[in-house]
Amino acid sequence: MSNIVQVIARVTVPELSTAVPFYQELGGAEAASTFQYAGVHLASVSPFLLLSGDRAAEFSDRRATLVVRDLTPVTNALRRAGGQVLDGPAPGPSGPRMIARHPDGAVFEYIELPRQD
Template identity: 30%
Template sequence: MTANAHFVDSVAKIRRATAAACACRTDSSSTAMWSLSPRSAYLPATNIDRTVVAVKILKTYARLFVTDLEQALPVYEKLVGTPADLRFRFERADIAAVGDFLLIAGPQDAVSAYRDTIGPVIVDDLDAARQFVTDIGGEITGGPIVSATGRVVYARHPDGTNVEYVQWAAGIRSHVLD
């Protein structure tokens, strides 16, 4: 699959997820016209389980799987208007973060495990994220792992969603967020 096909597939997934959360109708040109769902707009705060401690989320990324990072990166740098914040190798994948995109390239067998995982979700405290997952009835499926950017855990939420949580090392955090 080409990098453009992966991008189109990622956009389609985001649209489906957004449509599930919002009331959405389309006109004949398939342009989405969004309105907030009354159910989500007026959900009473009393439905929140206050015994589960919230996790401070610092940043999230949209994962894009590309076949050639060197070819794809300039496109996203131009789209975002800034150079990549991060470039590193994780296991057998080459990764670059530019804006809110995380570009992942590598052999199919090396990146296939990441395709079913949402994130990364960058958190202030990885131990709090692990506790959160446990408190909501989820499970930690991998880690903690120390990577080039900090500490990582993989989790499965009770709804079956696989999420990658990352707590950045102090130097990475200040480089990207400050």
């Protein structure tokens, strides 16, 4: 079973109110979930995470958000391959999260699914 459950494309947009309807239509989503994190306005729309606001550019270096079952195998693989954890693991709005630079230089956000006991 793969540890990666979902890959979410990250898109920086000028304004959520105008971008959300387009991404809803594109992804076939009926609803969008909006929230704020670290001064950034976000909308989760199907396979897209839209970022907007004055601080959104600070988070635009991440290629994608990867939802995983467990962060531990990710941190182990990064260490073995010479990657780097840049931030976290730490609590986030959707669960434990971290930012990592892969050995090739690509930066990704990882979010761990809530554990089902």
